[in-house]
Amino acid sequence: xxxxxxxxxxxxxxxxxxxxxxxxxxxxxxxxxxxxxxxxxxxxxxxxxxxxxxxxxxxxxxxxxxxxxxxxxxxxxxxxxxxxxxxxxxxxxxxxxxxxxxxxxxxxxxxxxxxxxxxxxxxxxxxxxxxxxxxxxxxxxxxxxxxxxxxxxxxxxxxxxxxxxxxxxxxxxxxxxxxxxxxxxxxxxxxxxxxxxxxxxxxxxxxxxxxxxxxxxxxxxxxxxxxxxxxxxxxxxxxxxxxxxxxxxxxxxxxxxxxxxxxxxxxxxxxxxxxx
Ligand code: OGA
Ligand code: MN
Numbered sequence: 001x002x003x004x005x006x007x008x009x010x011x012x013x014x015x016x017x018x019x020x021x022x023x024x025x026x027x028x029x030x031x032x033x034x035x036x037x038x039x040x041x042x043x044x045x046x047x048x049x050x051x052x053x054x055x056x057x058x059x060x061x062x063x064x065x066x067x068x069x070x071x072x073x074x075x076x077x078x079x080x081x082x083x084x085x086x087x088x089x090x091x092x093x094x095x096x097x098x099x100x101x102x103x104x105x106x107x108x109x110x111x112x113x114x115x116x117x118x119x120x121x122x123x124x125x126x127x128x129x130x131x132x133x134x135x136x137x138x139x140x141x142x143x144x145x146x147x148x149x150x151x152x153x154x155x156x157x158x159x160x161x162x163x164x165x166x167x168x169x170x171x172x173x174x175x176x177x178x179x180x181x182x183x184x185x186x187x188x189x190x191x192x193x194x195x196x197x198x199x200x201x202x203x204x205x206x207x208x209x210x211x212x213x214x215x216x217x218x219x220x221x222x223x224x225x226x227x228x229x230x231x232x233x234x235x236x237x238x239x240x241x242x243x244x245x246x247x248x249x250x251x252x253x254x255x256x257x258x259x260x261x262x263x264x265x266x267x268x269x270x271x272x273x274x275x276x
Contacts, residue, residue, distance in 0.1 A: 007033050010040055010047075017045040017132040017249070018232030025054060031065030037243075038066060041113060042192075045132040045249040046232055046242065053239035054117070059267055062241070063115050067269035070111065081116070081264035083256070091258070095164045100131070100226060100250045101200035105155045106182045109271030111246045118236040122260035129226075129233045130244055130251045133196040136225035137187065140197075144221075148186045152207045153218070156181040159204040183207065184275055186221075188247070191273055196248045197225050198275075225250065247273060 009022040019040060027033055028049070041047050054062070060077040063069055069077045085091045104110035116128070137145075158176035161168060168176070181204070188196045199222050206214040233254075234242060244251055256262050 008036060014232050016135040016230055017130060019044040019047050021047050021049055025052060028062045034065040041243055041245045046130045046244045048240055048242035051237055051239040052241045056265060059115060059117055059265060063267040063269060067112055070268040070270045077267050079266045081266050083258045096160045096201055097253050098255055099163045099201040100222060100252045102250050103246050105200055105202045108274055110275055112269040112271050113243055113245050115241060115243050115267040117265045118238050118240045119265055120261045120263040121236055121238060122256035122262040125254050126256035126262045127233050127235050127254045128251060129231055130249045131226045131230045132249055133225055134194055134248045136230045137195050137197045151186040152183045153186050154181050154183050154204045154207060155202040156204045160201040163201055197221060199225060200250050
């Protein structure tokens with residue numbers, strides 16, 4: 001499978017998610033194929049450029065051809081993703097990235113997309129998995145679509161921290177409870193009309209359901225959305241530049257050692273669709 005435009009060679013890696021795009025740095029920097037890349041990203045959830053081997057400045061320049069950068073993400077649009085406290089002070093919080101999630105679930109406009117570039121890799125582990133939440137929604141039985149159509153889910157930072165620290169102290173819980181929570185629909189109806197499932201590690205409970213039913217439903221739908229047919233697993237090579245559509249996927253890193261040296265440089269594109 002593949003689609004060739006003037007400057008891009010697009011190779012789909014699974015039926016529902018993940019495409020490799022082959023092109024050169026100048027084409028990406030020119031922005032001439034930006035609309036094509038955005039369209040491919042929305043259809044395929046994840047696109048990547050193998051071993052592109054660009055600089056931070058080039059990463060930021062390419063990001064700017066695709067959308068608006070989120071500011072205050074560290075210096076010059078580059079934020080360092082590492083589980084090592086010496087590299088990133090928020091390493092403890094970033095451990096939540098090992099569990100299925102999308103970024104910015106607590107924000108009014110969740111990030112549109114994220115660019116991640118592999119700077120250093122762990123010898124073992126550290127692949128990143130993505131699932132297509134559009135495809136997962138589309139394939140749900142009609143009875144489930146009816147069941148969840150109007151449901152709303154409260155998301156919280158506290159909930160995602162239980163994955164990282166299952167036995168949080170009172171002080172830790174109090175700290176995380178200071179972050180505001182946010183109610184989101186379980187089904188996101190996008191401006192395009194397409195619908196995707198909204199789940200992830202911050203999904204705390206379904207409003208109006210008994211607690212057991214709420215937990216069971218959230219787990220059942222996560223199991224559904226993360227079945228192999230909706231998942232692309234990226235085995236990184238140094239220099240890879242990967243982009244995910246944060247509005248139509250969930251992702252997680254596979255475990256890797258905190259002191260492995262794994263380092264990713266991240267650039268975030270601002271959300272364009274409100275989530276209310
Ligand atoms: C992130 C994230 C996964 C990874 O940067 O938001 O979840 O593989 N990263 O580092
Ligand atoms: Mn993430």
